[in-house]
Every structure is written in C-alpha cells, then in structure tokens.
Amino acid sequence: MTAAVPPNGAPSPGRRADTGTAVAPADRPASGAVAGRPVLSVRGLVKDYPGVRALDGVDFDVAAGQVHCVVGQNGAGKSTLIKCIAGVVVPTAGEVLVEGVPLPPGDPAAALARGIATIYQELDLVDDLPVADNLFLGHERRRGVLLDRPGSRRRARELLARLGHADIDPRRLVGELRPAAKQVVSVARALTRDARLLVMDEPSAVLDGHEIEAMFAVVRRLAAEGVGVVYISHRLEEVAAVGDTITVLRDGRTVATGLPPSTGRADLIAAMVGRQFTEVFPDRDPDHTLGPVMLAVDGLARRGVVADVSFEVRAGEVVGLGGLVGAGRTEVLRLILGVDRPDAGTVTVDGKALPPGRPSAAIRAGVGLAPEERKSQGLWPGWDLVRNVSIADLRRFRRHVLLDRRAERRAVADRLADLRTVPADPDRLVTELSGGNQQKVVLARWLLRQCRVLLLDEPTRGIDVSAKAEIYRAVRSLADAGIAVVLVSSELAELAGLCDRVVVMADGRVTATLPAAEATEAAILAHALPEGAAAP
Amino acid sequence: MSPTATPATMGAGGTPVDSPAARARRRITLQEAALPAVVVVLLVAGTLADRDAFLTRDNLLTVLTQVSVTGVVAVGMTFVIATGGIDLSVGSMLAAASIAGGLVGEQQSAPFMLGAIGFGVLLGLVNGVAIAYGRIVPFIATLAMFAGARGLALWMSDKTPISLLRLDVVRELGRGDVASIPKAALVFLAVAGGGWVLLNRTRYGRHVVAVGGNREAARMSGIRPTTVVLSVYVLSGLCVGIAAVLLSGRLGSASPVSGNLLELDAIAAVVIGGTSLAGGRASVTGTFLGVITFGLVFNILNILDMPTELQQLSRGVIILAAAALQRRDR
Numbered sequence: 001m002t003a004a005v006p007p008n009g010a011p012s013p014g015r016r017a018d019t020g021t022a023v024a025p026a027d028r029p030a031s032g033a034v035a036g037r038p039v040l041s042v043r044g045l046v047k048d049y050p051g052v053r054a055l056d057g058v059d060f061d062v063a064a065g066q067v068h069c070v071v072g073q074n075g076a077g078k079s080t081l082i083k084c085i086a087g088v089v090v091p092t093a094g095e096v097l098v099e100g101v102p103l104p105p106g107d108p109a110a111a112l113a114r115g116i117a118t119i120y121q122e123l124d125l126v127d128d129l130p131v132a133d134n135l136f137l138g139h140e141r142r143r144g145v146l147l148d149r150p151g152s153r154r155r156a157r158e159l160l161a162r163l164g165h166a167d168i169d170p171r172r173l174v175g176e177l178r179p180a181a182k183q184v185v186s187v188a189r190a191l192t193r194d195a196r197l198l199v200m201d202e203p204s205a206v207l208d209g210h211e212i213e214a215m216f217a218v219v220r221r222l223a224a225e226g227v228g229v230v231y232i233s234h235r236l237e238e239v240a241a242v243g244d245t246i247t248v249l250r251d252g253r254t255v256a257t258g259l260p261p262s263t264g265r266a267d268l269i270a271a272m273v274g275r276q277f278t279e280v281f282p283d284r285d286p287d288h289t290l291g292p293v294m295l296a297v298d299g300l301a302r303r304g305v306v307a308d309v310s311f312e313v314r315a316g317e318v319v320g321l322g323g324l325v326g327a328g329r330t331e332v333l334r335l336i337l338g339v340d341r342p343d344a345g346t347v348t349v350d351g352k353a354l355p356p357g358r359p360s361a362a363i364r365a366g367v368g369l370a371p372e373e374r375k376s377q378g379l380w381p382g383w384d385l386v387r388n389v390s391i392a393d394l395r396r397f398r399r400h401v402l403l404d405r406r407a408e409r410r411a412v413a414d415r416l417a418d419l420r421t422v423p424a425d426p427d428r429l430v431t432e433l434s435g436g437n438q439q440k441v442v443l444a445r446w447l448l449r450q451c452r453v454l455l456l457d458e459p460t461r462g463i464d465v466s467a468k469a470e471i472y473r474a475v476r477s478l479a480d481a482g483i484a485v486v487l488v489s490s491e492l493a494e495l496a497g498l499c500d501r502v503v504v505m506a507d508g509r510v511t512a513t514l515p516a517a518e519a520t521e522a523a524i525l526a527h528a529l530p531e532g533a534a535a536p
Numbered sequence: 537m538s539p540t541a542t543p544a545t546m547g548a549g550g551t552p553v554d555s556p557a558a559r560a561r562r563r564i565t566l567q568e569a570a571l572p573a574v575v576v577v578l579l580v581a582g583t584l585a586d587r588d589a590f591l592t593r594d595n596l597l598t599v600l601t602q603v604s605v606t607g608v609v610a611v612g613m614t615f616v617i618a619t620g621g622i623d624l625s626v627g628s629m630l631a632a633a634s635i636a637g638g639l640v641g642e643q644q645s646a647p648f649m650l651g652a653i654g655f656g657v658l659l660g661l662v663n664g665v666a667i668a669y670g671r672i673v674p675f676i677a678t679l680a681m682f683a684g685a686r687g688l689a690l691w692m693s694d695k696t697p698i699s700l701l702r703l704d705v706v707r708e709l710g711r712g713d714v715a716s717i718p719k720a721a722l723v724f725l726a727v728a729g730g731g732w733v734l735l736n737r738t739r740y741g742r743h744v745v746a747v748g749g750n751r752e753a754a755r756m757s758g759i760r761p762t763t764v765v766l767s768v769y770v771l772s773g774l775c776v777g778i779a780a781v782l783l784s785g786r787l788g789s790a791s792p793v794s795g796n797l798l799e800l801d802a803i804a805a806v807v808i809g810g811t812s813l814a815g816g817r818a819s820v821t822g823t824f825l826g827v828i829t830f831g832l833v834f835n836i837l838n839i840l841d842m843p844t845e846l847q848q849l850s851r852g853v854i855i856l857a858a859a860a861l862q863r864r865d866r
Contacts, residue, residue: 337756359755359758360758360759363757376752377750379750380749382816383749387742391742391746391759392758394742395739397739398739
C-alpha cells in the first residue's frame with residue numbers, strides 16, 4: 001500500500017472521512033440505544049501481514065443495543081477486523097476496548113470472557129452432536145463429574161425460545177438442521193456465554209429471503225435486550241433493513257462511520273470504491289487483434305452453485321469474471337476444467353466440446369488452471385521448480401520410456417526466465433519463492449504446456465504490489481501471444497485495468513457483461529452486489 | 537514454440553550458485569545419507585562382533601538372499617505408500633498367490649510362475665478397484681484382503697502345503713546360484729533397480745508421487761489420480777507374485793500359511809527408508825537400504841547367538857529411531 005501512515009496519534013473516535021468520499025458522515029443516530037459508554041471501541045487498528053497491510057487504521061464504536069453494520073468490498077479488511085476483535089489475530093497497532101477497558105491482544109479466551117461472541121461464516125458447530133451439547137461445548141453444565149443433560153436441555157430450550165425459535169428441539173443433531181436453524185443455534189451458543197457484543201460475519205450468505213427475515217428478527221431481539229451487534233455484510237439492502245448505523249471500510253481503513261441506514265446505495269458504493277488504483281497496468285498492444293473464439297461456455301449450471309452461465313473468450317482476449325466472494329466464479333472455472341461436473345451446459349474449446357468432469361481431457365484440449373488456493377491445489381511444496389513446472393507436460397520429455405531430465409530442466413528454466421521468475425534457478429524448492437514468484441511457477445507450467453485457454457483464479461491474491469504488476473504484465477503478454485485468458489479477481493481495479501471484457505456474476509448468475517470502456521470499478525461493483533434478497 | 541519472449545533474461549540455463557538452494561540440497565543429502573551411514577555402522581559392528589563369520593562374501597550374500605522376499609514386496613509397497621496408501625494384504629496375497637501357482641503348476645515351472653504372478657496381480661487389481669473406484673480407505677480395503685486372501689489360500693489348498701519339489705526352475709530361483717551369486721538375490725536387485733528407474737526416471741513414477749503429494753493439484757494438472765492409485769496396488773500385487781515364486785522355490789512348497797507378518801516387515805523397511813506415509817515423498821533406494829538394515833541386524837544378532845525376542849525388540853527400536861530422524865528433518 002502506498003503512503004500508509006497509521007493513525008498512531010489519538011484518532012478521533014466516530015468518524016474518519018478521507019480522500020473525497022461522496023458520503024458526508026452523519027452524527028450517529030441514537031436509535032433508541034442505551035446512551036453512554038460504547039460496548040466496543042476500535043481504535044487505530046493496524047494489521048500487517050508479510051507484504052500486505054490488511055488493516056490500516058480502523059476506528060469505530062458500537063453502542064449497547066446498536067446494530068452496527070460494517071461494509072466494504074472484498075479485501076477491505078472485514079475478516080481481519082473480526083479476527084482482531086475476537087482475539088484470534090494480534091494487531092500490529094491499535095487496540096480494541098470493551099466497555100472502555102482494552103482487550104489483551106491475541107487472547108480469544110479473554111475476548112469470550114469479556115462477552116464478545118463471534119459467529120463466523122463457516123459455523124463452528126459440531127454436526128454430530130445434538131443442539132444442547134453444541135450450545136454448551138467447552139463449558140458443559142455438570143452435576144458432579146457427570147454431564148447435566150436434562151439441565152442443559154432445559155436451558156437450551158429457554159435460550160432458543162428467547163430467540164423466538166422454540167421450534168428447534170435441543171435433542172436434534174445439528175447436522176440435521178437447516179442452515180437458518182444452525183445460525184440460530186450459533187447465536188444461542190453466544191448467549192450461553194452472556195455475550196454483550198455479537199459479531200456476525202456475512203450471516204445471510206447461506207440463507208434464503210424468508211430465513212434472512214427470521215434472522216433479522218433474532219438480531220433485533222438481541223439489540224432490544226441491550227446486546228451490541230456488529231453486522232458484517234456486503235448486501236447493502238440488508239444493511240438498510242437491519243442496521244442502526246453503518247461503517248464503511250476500504251483498503252483496511254475506516255472511510256466513513258456513523259452513517260445512517262438511510263444512506264443511499266450509490267453513496268455507499270462510492271465510499272466502498274472511492275480510491276484511485278495505483279498499480280500500473282500494462283498497455284494493450286495497439287495492433288493487437290483478437291483471434292477466433294477459443295473458449296465458449298454455454299448454459300453452464302451446477303445445482304446450488306451456478307446457473308445458466310454463458311460467455312465466450314477469443315484468442316488473445318482477457319475476460320474478467322467479477323463478483324463477490326461466493327458469487328460462483330471459482331466454481332465456473334472448476335466446471336470449465338472439469339474438476340466438478342456440471343448439471344447442464346457445455347464447454348467448447350476451439351470448436352470441440354469437452355467431455356464433462358474430465359480435467360485430463362480439458363487439459364489435453366489446451367485448458368490450464370491456476371487455482372486460487374495456490375499452495376493446496378497448485379503446487380507440490382516439497383518439490384523443486386523443475387518438477388512443479390513440468391508435471392503437466394511430462395510426455396514432451398519422454399525418450400522411449402524414460403524422462404530426459406536434462407531437456408526437462410532446460411525447458412523449465414527457459415519458461416521461468418520468460419516470466420522473469422526470481423530466482424530462475426530451477427533446482428530451488430518452490431516454497432523458497434515469494435507468493436508472486438510461486439504464481440509464476442504455476443503460469444510457467446501452462447506456458448510449457450502451450451495451453452490455449454488459461455483460467456486464472458485470483459492470481460494476485462496475497463501478493464505485494466510490485467509483484468502484482470509483474471503478474472499483470474505476464475498475463476498481458478500471454479494474451480498477446482494468442483492465449484484466451486479468463487481472469488477471476490476480487491480486485492475491481494484489476495478487472496477494470498487488465499481485462500478486455502468483464503463478465504459480472506452475482507449469486508451464481510451472470511448479471512452483466514461489460515466491455516472494457518464500461519467496466520469501471522463502480523459499474524462492476526454495482527452489478528456484483530446481489531439485488532434485494534431482503535428489501536427494507 | 538514459447539508464446540512469450542523476454543530476450544533480456546532468456547536462456548538462463550541455470551547455474552545454481554545461490555546458497556539457500558544449495559543448502560536445501562545439502563539438507564536432503566544429509567537425510568538420505570543417514571541410512572547408508574547406518575548400514576556402514578552395522579557392517580563395522582558385525583565385523584567387530586565376529587570377523588570370521590560376518591565379513592565374508594558368503595555371509596553377506598546370505599543376508600541379501602534372506603531379505604529378497606521382503607525386499608521385492610517392499611519395492612511394490614514403496615509405490616503404494618508414495619500415493620499416501622498402504623497395503624496390509626501383501627502377506628496373505630503371497631500365500632494365496634503361491635497356492636494358486638501350485639494348483640495350476642504342480643508339475644511344471646512355467647505354469648506355476650504364471651499362476652502365482654497372475655494371481656498376485658489379480659488380487660492387487662481387486663484392492664486397486666476397491667480403493668480407486670470404490671473409494672474405500674486403503675487401510676480398510678487391504679485389511680479386508682488381508683483376511684480374505686488368507687482364507688482363500690487355506691481354502692484353495694485344503695489347509696495343506698503343495699509340494700513343488702519337481703519344479704526345477706522355481707527351485708533354482710529360490711536356492712540356486714549364478715556365478716556363485718544366489719538367484720533370489722539377483723531377482724531382488726533387479727526388482728529394486730527396475731523400481732528405482734520406474735519411480736525416478738519415468739513419467740509414471742512422477743505421477744505416482746504427484747498424486748501422493750497433492751492429489752488435487754495432480755488432478756488439475758491433467759493426471760488421473762484414480763488410474764494412478766489403481767495401478768500401484770496392481771504393482772504391489774505383481775511384486776507379491778514374484779516374491780511368492782522366490783519363497784516357494786526356497787521352501788520347495790507352496791504353503792497357505794506363508795507370508796505371515798510380511799506386511800509389517802515391508803512397511804517397516806519402506807518407512808525407515810524415508811518414504812512418507814502421508815505420500816508425496818518416496819525413495820526406492822531408501823527402501824532397499826531399509827531392507828538391508830533389518831537383514832544385517834538379524835544376521836549380526838544371529839552370529840552373536842542372541843535370542844529371537846531381541847530381534848523383534850531391535851526391529852521396534854530401529855523403526856522408532858528412523859521415524860524420529862525423519863521428523864527432525866521435516
């Protein structure tokens with residue numbers, strides 16, 4: 001990040017509006033909340049990861065009985081913020097105060113003891129245990145040395161009734177419950193520890209419209225009882241429906257706080273995007289002409305994940321797939337390669353339809369994928385660069401039945417040099433390389449394979465700025481060489497700056513296809529935000 | 537040829553000079569040097585224990601012959617473990633393969649060998665199908681074969697060994713010499729050499745380790761993990777079949793109770809050889825040295841007239857020590 005000066009002085013609580021945000025911070029509405037000392041105060045929170053500053057000065061207050069919404073695009077720092085509050089992550093600077101008293105950093109037990117309950121997106125419930133056992137997991141009710149099962153069940157019933165869900169039987173296994181009911185159980189579990197502050201991370205992600213309404217009711221009930229709620233979401237409609245006040249994060253900082261729930265959608269988007277991206281995107285070759293359609297995706301569908309996804313990519317074209325986390329972009333790439341099998345739809349490469357669910361056939365046809373989870377899906381950590389690069393194309397080095405290892409090593413070294421990998425020494429272990437160079441190793445694999453369709457899933461995730469520029473240049477030169485590139489990215493600037501066309505997805509469907517001229521960050525984001533699952 | 541070109545940095549044929557890479561290589565070398573060092577120590581120890589009896593050509597060749605059955609099986613086991621799997625059924629399969637060979641070839645060597653090896657391959661195929669396509673955990677699938685193949689051997693043989701004294705070629709393989717080198721030892725060396733080439737110098741071997749190291753990445757690189765997984769159990773069955781011929785030749789009979797605890801010896805040798813039980817790292821050289829290590833220890837204890845219980849105990853100690861050594865290296 002450039003010019004990142006952490007606010008180490010005494011930052012003014014409440015508001016921080018910089019860099020010409022279109023939104024004027026309003027005074028925090030009292031909203032019937034208990035006045036006085038805030039339950040939670042976040043002060044100047046900064047968190048550095050190697051090469052990346054995830055949080056860069058976050059300040060806000062949550063009053064008792066207030067539903068405080070935090071919005072921001074992917075990578076704005078929401079998840080890191082939650083982890084700092086929960087004590088799972090130690091912040092680099094700044095502090096978290098509960099009722100005016102600082103929380104010891106990096107101590108989840110202390111956060112729990114002080115009444116902070118966090119409900120993560122992936123609910124941490126044990127599916128094979130009944131509801132009651134889940135509620136008291138870790139602080140089981142006992143009589144002597146034995147578990148007090150009737151007592152836990154009775155108390156569970158009370159808590160569930162308090163949340164308006166007496167219909168959930170404490171004896172049922174959590175695994176048998178619907179997602180919405182599981183969420184209620186998670187909230188109830190927070191209450192067994194006398195939570196005074198409830199942090200909810202994208203609680204609506206797994207719920208449908210009706211269930212979201214029911215969850216809102218639970219949230220409102222808790223707020224009415226004086227519990228402070230931090231509600232993290234990217235669904236702006238929900239924020240308007242359930243929130244008392246809104247804080248906007250961008251690039252790890254608070255850019256606006258204390259906004260009223262009536263703040264307009266356009267204003268919120270402007271605040272979320274707001275910045276001028278500093279990365280340098282390579283210029284397109286002016287003489288560059290697109291070739292024939294190389295990849296055609298038609299009506300691709302997989303139940304519960306994506307529906308009716310169609311688009312085409314021509315040789316030499318970079319097509320972006322935009323959308324929020326969970327919009328189904330990664331899933332589309334997996335379906336194209338055949339890692340997952342589609343329920344419907346076809347994938348055609350250079351005029352030939354691929355057999356569904358067969359990655360080996362797709363790769364033979366010229367498709368290559370650089371997966372999002374580089375380490376777990378793209379690389380062999382214990383291997384040197386030679387073997388990591390050549391693995392998809394060993395046939396080329398076969399002399400009779402044996403591998404010509406000298407030719408293998410030479411070809412790999414050349415491809416690594418093409419991509420300006422540092423170090424270019426093919427005998428290094430891949431784990432000794434930086435994230436950006438590890439990504440180049442994956443690219444080199446497909447370069448060696450001479451793939452014609454390259455699928456890139458978040459190729460710059462976790463990579464520092466200068467390495468990003470290198471990756472951008474590599475992607476551009478691959479396209480200039482005639483490869484059809486599909487680029488999934490959560491960074492709007494990347495999509496806007498690098499792609500010839502951007503296909504935007506929301507909730508598993510294509511919501512827009514924007515040519516480069518129209519693919520501004522705001523336009524992409526506007527199409528990426530799902531429309532009114534729960535209108536106010 | 538290559539779609540991109542940045543001439544400025546092209547053609548870096550790569551002369552590694554940087555120290556971290558060199559360090560990494562040295563680290564690996566050290567790890568691989570540990571077991572040869574153990575073998576050398578054992579040779580010295582044996583010499584000190586009884587120079588006249590131990591350090592003779594005959595005695596050392598005897599060691600090689602004694603470990604040949606376990607060794608051949610361990611080479612196949614190396615491939616299985618390289619994929620992150622396990623084959624508990626090798627001992628039972630060896631008995632079943634011997635009996636099957638004896639049933640079709642009681643009079644002639646060629647049918648016996650074909651029968652034994654063919655049946656070993658067949659049982660390995662059953663394991664492979666159950667694991668690769670039936671998605672049964674290797675431990676469970678081969679545990680079932682462990683029980684089943686033993687039962688099959690007892691049933692097919694009516695619980696009695698089949699005499700193979702008339703099979704000259706098989707007897708020769710088990711007990712004979714070429715240029716005063718035991719044939720069984722030569723077969724072991726050939727299988728180990730072939731296994732080394734297959735693992736380290738062929739596309740297939742690379743795929744085996746790739747699937748064991750990162751199945752998802754392998755799949756996304758165009759490798760078919762199911763095919764690879766299936767193949768290693770067939771390979772294990774093939775090695776078992778060869779071992780069955782060697783053992784039957786040595787004993788002069790096919791016995792339904794042979795191969796007892798063979799799986800433990802083979803797995804132990806593979807593991808102390810540095811092949812990772814989690815998959816993704818495999819060494820046929822290591823397996824070879826592992827087999828030799830056990831062979832030497834027993835030989836020395838025998839020369840010293842130590843009781844057999846001590847041999848068992850020493851096996852436990854060796855496994856534990858090797859595991860600890862590997863843990864430190866990780």
